[in-house]
Amino acid sequence: MICDRCYFNTNCQYIGRNKKSKVSGCSCFKDRxxxxxxxxxxxxxxYIADGWGKKVHDFLVNKIGVFDDGRILYYQGDFEQPITPDLWGKTAFITKEGALRKLDEIRGGAL
Known part of the structure; x- marks a missing residue:
């Protein structure tokens, strides 16, 4: 185990250690x-900014899939339509305000 590869290295209980040092038997080590x-x-x-319908839809995340190739898909609502990684910040948002800002941008700033 090498400290600088540890997820907890910035808050490590072994403060003062050389971050490149090897630790054997560290019970807190987690490979980041x-x-x-x-x-x-x-x-x-x-929240999904719908440029076609010109409104914001809200969806409940009911399943998350993590795949071997690193993709993380978020499944929404009662149907299996995934939110793919490329949609975050473009049409999919964590806050309604973010989706509304994007919708405003799509409309050309005219609410």
Missing amino acids: DLVVELKCKVGDTV
Whole structure:
């Protein structure tokens, strides 16, 4: 285990260690390459800016899929339509305000 590869290295209980040092038997070590940070969790609401319908839709995330190739898909509502990674910040948002700002941008700033 090498400290600078640890997910907890900035808040490590072994403060003062050389971050390149090897630690044997550290019970807190977690390889940061194995940690996946999600945009949201199951049960959260996400907001979709619909440029065609010119409105914001809200969806409940009911499933999250993490795939071997690194893709993370968020499934919404009662149907299996995934939110793919390329949609975050473009049409899919964590906040309604973000989706409304995008919709305003799509409309050309005219609310």
